[in-house]
Amino acid sequence: MGFFSRIKAGLKKTGAVLNTDIRDLFKSEGRLIDEEFLEEVRGILFRTDMGYDSTEALVEEIGKKLRGRVVQLEEVVDVLKAKLKELMHQPASPIEYAASGPTVVMVCGVNGAGKTTSIAKLASQFRSEGKSVVLGAGDTFRAAAVQQLTIWADRLGASIVTAPSGTHPATVGYQTVEKALADKIDVAIIDTAGRLQTQSDLMAELTKIRAALAKALPGSPHEVLLVLDATTGQNGVSQASKFADAAGCTGIVLAKLDGTAKGGVVVSIRQQLGLPVKYVGLGESHEDLAPFNPDEFVDALFSDVLAATA
Template sequence: MSFFKKLKEKITKQTDSVSEKFKDGLSKTRNSFSEKVNDLVARYRKVDEDFFEELEEILIAADVGVSTVMELIDQLKTEVKRRNIQDTKDVQAVISEKLVDIYQCGSEQSSDLNIQSEGLTVILIVGVNGAGKTTTIGKLANRLKNEGKTVLLAAGDTFRAGAIDQLEVWGDRVGVDVIKQSEGSDPAAVMFDAVQAAKSRNVDVLLCDTAGRLQNKVNLMKELEKVKRVIERELPGAPHEVLLVLDATTGQNAMTQAKTFSEATNVSGIVLTKLDGTAKGGIVLAIRNELKIPVKFVGLGEKVDDLQQFDPEQYVYGLFSDLIEKEHESE
């Protein structure tokens, strides 16, 4: 059974709406990436060095990341030789197979959130302004609420004008309270109040917003370290997750941000927003392979339910759905 057929069968067993969201959300990347791969396959009759060189360029253009691309190409060459693949059309399924392998290779990290079975779970949300941090918090609050969790928000971005109001709009929209202080207040003081409020109300999950300025990295690190210290002092073991929100449309710049925030705080997962707005969705693989941080959620649209838990097989299906459906229909 081909990899595409196995993938199709696995995806079919999952929720159709999730598959459609990945398919629709990755349409720009698929249209760009798949078209180029299909054109490459059509132009070459055999798998040779020139074929791999062009494939390398296509993958780099999709923001898969140079080191990840080199690793992928090496794996493809080995697999093509091992299976004695001559026809370029047969390489497409191997590419998709290796994309899944790269994401999953040696990883015991899950895309599941580290939600405590008992008591309060604190999730710290970090990222630069404009990445979609506040929107992510609102959508995540909605998702958790739909799962039966009680949720509270902490307006820890006291630096950016309008950040508190924006979070309150989301709080009203999804029916969740927001703990806040006045603009310019100490973020650590907000977190202290929020943890106390969450404990007294027996809340399941506290989502904490933070300032996203990168202009002064030293100040950012000091502020995040102080916020984390206060949270841990008030609730030992917290925060249970530090989620870094990255804008997929910024491409390799997102990698730089990820490295900076990883230095400032122990990032446990990535939320990749605006994946539907870019043709360079390969950044998912670059982040996972080069930074060894799991992508936990992806933003696949503007609707409140368009924040989806990341699944590498759904992701590959979204990239190759046209080809997979075509092969499925022909059988």
């Protein structure tokens, strides 16, 4: 399945809201775009979890373009899609590879967000591109975390650097980059323990891990990915800025966009954060990762609205 159909399959909740509700606004031949209509659209959009600002921007755009006219569903959807694409626009940015030598990727996020699984997915992708990969088991709090990453490394044909429980994660990060340099490995991905953005000591630890990577290889880390759990909706957005400050995040991996997530949260993330959404997680398997493309995402979001009336 391509990105389009997988996103569509994943966005059940948002899809249901948009498909049925937006279509329901148009029972007869067209509708007058007036304040009552805009109010109804506002309610529908808000329920997709796209957040207040995005909702208002979209409602305002429909008003500006269509107010006072009797229009068909298609016209409203066209305005919505164009504005959404504008709101979500981001540089086409897959992973930023190092010009030479290993590319170092650090991964952080709150507990259970999907960090380790996302690392496995990234490693799987790099491996399928023929790149060699070393994983750094920087979650040294829990033995189970090291085990989980070791299993993935074995399955995916990646190397792994581990350290005894309680070792400072910055040390593991440093050693992982050292190994990547010594063995001429293409990509090093450093796992970190889950933490809350309110735990200032653990936030400071991220800064230290980052510094250790830079010490092992100046110019690294080339990417610092923040993994957000799409099912947590607006909470994910508020976590992000603290992580971005502490770890210098360069992009977001939005995990768990399948399942119960409301896809509108992606809109909210793009609107509120300066960070690009680089990948979305669409399941628990190592293959369930897709590079994020805003235009395709918006098309997928609305494809059923129009298909049903066609």
